Each structure stands twice: as structure tokens, then as C-alpha cells.
Amino acid sequence: MTQIATSRTDDIHSPGALAERLGRHSYLADDGLAAAAYLAMRMRRPLFLEGEAGVGKTALAKTLAEVLDAPLIRLQCYEGLDAAQALYDWDFPRQLLHLRAAEAAGINDLDRLESELYDRRFLLARPLLQALETSPSVLLVDEVDRADDEFEAFLLEVLSEFSISIPELGTIHAQEPPIVVVTSNRTREVHDALKRRCLYHWLEHPSFDREVAIIRRRLPQATERLARQVAEAAQRLRAEDLLKPPGVAETLDWTEALLTLGMRELSPDNAAVTLGAVLKYREDHERVVGRGLDALLNGG
Numbered sequence: 027m028t029q030i031a032t033s034r035t036d037d038i039h040s041p042g043a044l045a046e047r048l049g050r051h052s053y054l055a056d057d058g059l060a061a062a063a064y065l066a067m068r069m070r071r072p073l074f075l076e077g078e079a080g081v082g083k084t085a086l087a088k089t090l091a092e093v094l095d096a097p098l099i100r101l102q103c104y105e106g107l108d109a110a111q112a113l114y115d116w117d118f119p120r121q122l123l124h125l126r127a128a129e130a131a132g133i134n135d136l137d138r139l140e141s142e143l144y145d146r147r148f149l150l151a152r153p154l155l156q157a158l159e160t161s162p163s164v165l166l167v168d169e170v171d172r173a174d175d176e177f178e179a180f181l182l183e184v185l186s187e188f189s190i191s192i193p194e195l196g197t198i199h200a201q202e203p204p205i206v207v208v209t210s211n212r213t214r215e216v217h218d219a220l221k222r223r224c225l226y227h228w229l230e231h232p233s234f235d236r237e238v239a240i241i242r243r244r245l246p247q248a249t250e251r252l253a254r255q256v257a258e259a260a261q262r263l264r265a266e267d268l269l270k271p272p273g274v275a276e277t278l279d280w281t282e283a284l285l286t287l288g289m290r291e292l293s294p295d296n297a298a299v300t301l302g303a304v305l306k307y308r309e310d311h312e313r314v315v316g317r318g319l320d321a322l323l324n325g326g
Contacts, residue, residue, distance in 0.1 A: 052243045053089040062227035072206035077229030080273015087166040087207035096162040101153035103173035115150045144194035161202035171210040178220050185223045255292035256281045268310040280304040294319040
């Protein structure tokens with residue numbers, strides 16, 4: 027088993043120690059998530075996180091980067107993402123300028139020019155290559171389920187060998203493999219070949235008590251009463267048949283919106299004017315308002 031060879035993690039000797047370090051940066055990980063992240067770090071395996079949007083998948087990668095004092099390199103996935111945008115590309119304008127400069131200087135050695143054109147200085151490193159060449163680093167492959175199936179094919183080499191094959195240059199290996207977090211909202215199933223290369227963890231919405239603790243940790247100006255009211259309302263919203271149930275991110279947004287307006291407790295009136303911080307679809311908004319905000323706050 028490959029161990030992390032950096033002093034930044036010398037004192038992270040257990041899942042509990044990692045959870046404590048994450049907590050210092052206001053990320054409260056439960057035992058299962060802390061164990062999964064710790065094993066991913068120690069075993070040098072990518073961590074595949076699935077769960078509803080807003081439950082803290084992306085935030086974990088960001089906080090790991092803070093804990094390790096390492097740069098976060100993020101690849102945001104989307105439909106149509108290809109190798110030139112994720113791996114590398116050649117800087118054609120600079121190559122053309124080099125050719126023109128060589129022509130002006132009277133250099134006619136074609137073999138030399140060709141070798142110079144495909145020198146490392148003309149290679150544009152995209153996020154995956156950047157992560158391999160940056161030690162240490164945390165690589166976030168965010169919302170991989172939004173990318174096409176073909177994207178997973180060239181992602182496999184990176185996650186398996188921590189290397190990228192470039193025909194003109196050869197294979198580039200990471201001196202120190204990055205810590206990799208791959209996230210998915212499960213809008214489609216990700217291929218088994220990708221999952222087999224990762225450690226897996228399903229991230230649930232937090233329990234009521236944990237959500238209150240998250241609010242108080244991230245927004246210490248929120249009173250205990252306000253935190254409990256918002257968390258309770260968020261838990262009730264998740265039990266509704268909504269197009270997009272709120273995640274922790276929306277709970278925090280809602281609390282911050284109330285605090286920004288000077289509110290110290292959640293009432294039907296201020297819930298009505300801040301509902302857009304927690305519900306992002308018109309249909310969900312109409313459903314909740316139609317049932318009555320008293321029902322939302324009082325459980326009726």
C-alpha cells in the first residue's frame with residue numbers, strides 16, 4: 027500500500043484525525059465519509075462520491091485541499107467534454123509563430139523544426155495533466171455523470187496509472203499522485219470500469235442534529251434557535267415530493283439570507299421572502315406555498 031510521503035499528512039493517522047482536521051475548516055464529516063476519505067488518501071485510490079446535489083461532495087474536495095495546503099484543480103464535467111479540454115492541447119498559435127520565426131531566421135532543418143514544435147513548452151496542460159504535474163494537489167472531477175460516456179475512457183488511464191500518454195512526447199507520470207475526488211449526482215449510471223478504480227461512498231443528507239451543527243459551524247452568527255428552525259424546515263422539505271429537494275448548501279444559503287435581512291428566527295413571513303434561497307424551481311415553490319408556510323414550519 028502506498029503511503030502519502032508529505033509532512034502535510036503526518037499527523038493524519040486515522041479517520042478520526044482526518045475528521046478533526048476537516049472540522050477545523052468547518053466541514054463536519056461523519057464516520058463513514060471520514061473513513062472513505064482517509065482510505066482514499068492512504069491507498070492512493072480515487073474517491074467516488076455519489077449523492078444528491080448539495081450534500082457536500084464538492085465541498086469535501088475543497089476542504090481536503092485546505093487541510094493539506096495543496097492546490098485544488100477542478101475539472102467541471104459537461105456534455106461534450108473532450109480530451110483537448112480535459113487532458114491537454116497544443117498551443118497552435120505559438121507553434122505557428124515559432125515556424126514563422128524559424129523561417130525568418132533561415133532555418134530549413136525540417137526534422138529539427140518538427141521536434142521543436144512538439145516540445146513541452148508548446149503543450150497546454152488542462153486540469154487532468156495539471157494535477158499530474160502538480161505535487162501535491164487535489165483533483166476534483168466534478169459531476170462526472172454530466173459528461174458523455176466517451177469521457178470516461180480517457181479518464182480511466184489517469185485514475186489507473188496516474189499517467190497520460192501523449193503521442194508526440196510519450197507518457198507523463200505523476201511524481202506524487204494527486205488525491206482524487208470524483209463526484210456524481212447520479213443523473214446517469216457511471217460505468218463499472220470507472221467505479222472499480224475508485225473507493226465508493228454514498229453521501230446522504232445529514233441528520234437533523236448534524237445539519238444544525240453544520241449551520242452553527244459555518245455560520246456562527248446564527249443562533250441555536252434559528253439553526254434548528256431552518257434545519258427542521260429543510261428536513262420537512264426533503265420529505266416532500268419536490269423536483270429538487272434542498273441540500274446542505276441550500277440550507278446554509280437560506281440561513282445566510284435570513285441573517286443578511288437581520289432575521290433571528292424563521293417565521294412564515296420571512297420564510298416567504300427568502301424561499302428562493304432554498305427552492306430553485308417554480309413548481310416546488312408553488313407546491314410549498316400552496317400547502318402553507320405554517321405547515322412547513324410547524325409540521326402541520
